Amino acid sequence: MKILNTLQYKQFGGLEKLSILLCNELCKEHEIYFLSDLAIKDYLSKDINFINFNFNKNRYNPFFLKKTANMIDEISPDILQTHNIKELQILNYARKFSKQKPPIVNTKHSLERKKYLNLADLVVGVSSGVCETIQVDKKILIENGYPFITPKKLSRPHKFYITFANRICDAKGVTLLIEALNLVKFDYECHFFGYGDSKIYEEKVKNLGLQDKIKFKGFVKNIGDYLYSCDLNVMPSLNEAFGLSSLDGVFYAPLMIATRRGICETIMPNELIIEENPQFIAHKLDEIHANYDKFVQIFAPIKAKKDEFSVAKMAQKYINAYENLIKDFKK
Template structure:
């Protein structure tokens, strides 16, 4: 199958990773084209046909739309798969210059309503909660999956190691996590992996709370799984998510995961591994995990035993079935 993916590059975060992993997996047996920025080149394999495009241009500019239409005509895809609503609108509007009507699949990565998402022939939500905000002509749920890698052991340190992963943005709740840890009385080390616009604000907070020797903003790393694997606890403190890739990475690599009470976290993890979205409750839960570690390990193992449901192979198979349903193959 010839599949054209589109991705508006901002930085390598959750949406970008889902698109890249899916393209890389599909390229083993399909012809994959990706419309995106040249910045994504280092993340995709050599089988993928990258077509560099700047999606910052006006989505209503007829010259730009004609350029997109020419690309679509040259690629001649069976399916167009978009990962951002802006590109969905562009792909739809470009059809005025085309004779054939290529089906458009759109993935809804976050539980936020976007009216223009109704232009998609098929909307794919990454969780059942996100599906409530997915308003395409037809809507289904496909859980995210990740490619599994072998993890490497780090040098051991005599501290309780906590990890958090994500874009440094208010929506990720890292400020609440830092504040919560300022209230505990055991020896720990928190490492936050990611880049983003909230970096200076978080650095200031760390300094104000005198946590410079305990909390570290590591930035972007290429081996996130190694850091997760070598931690005692992974925390997802987000105040909004679709289906967090950090949660799926935890299923494969973490010993214990604690997550905020959003999305389908409680449904997946159970009450014990979810905290009320307050600094105080987060602090209490972390303290409880530290003091009763083996109990929480056993609780999290219930989800880890289902890890095959969250593989990249399972995800790609579900998407292929969705594509074929549109093509009636």
């Protein structure tokens, strides 16, 4: 199968990671073309046909759309895969100029209600919560998958070692976790990993006198190694459609606690769920520190299910969806 995947690159987050993981898996057995910004190219398999494409151009410009249509005709894909509304609009409008009119699949990664989803021939929701926001008839659920990479033990702080691995912003609970850490009763060191402007949070940490305990490490490619080396990973998200970062925790951390958001709502037991207030989280952290082995055992059955979220299973579900859609188009 020949698949044309598009990705309007803004910053490296869960959507970008998912698109790359999916295509890197699909290219093992299928011909993949990937339209995006050059910033993405180094993350892609060498077997993927990368095309530098500027999605910031006017989506209503007929010359741009005709040029895009000519590119589609030259590639002659069986399916068009998009990941946001602007990509979907561009390919749908360009398809009107195209000699070939392959079906479009759009994957919805957010909980926000979106217009124009009806332009897609099939909409994929990455979680049951996301599917509830998709108001079109032709939709399916395909939960995100993740590849497991054997982790390595790293040198780590000698204190109780806590990690946060997600985008650095309030929507992911950064302020919430900092305020909770200010209330705990044991000695620890917490490292925040991820993209985002950490300056405002570093100032808050300094004002609380926690600069020796809380450190911002930025984005790292080997986050699995750090999670594997920690005592506890915390996912205090206030907004999460699915949460690929949650799978990082499941795959690699010895123990994780999380808010009832995204995939954590369905896979995490109540003992490992945290409420969205600092006092509750601080109390849970104190409880875990005092009864660590007990909570590791509670988390163990969750870790044992990691194969359910393999990227190979996710990719096969996409292929099945593509094949069924293509059959419908040929009727």
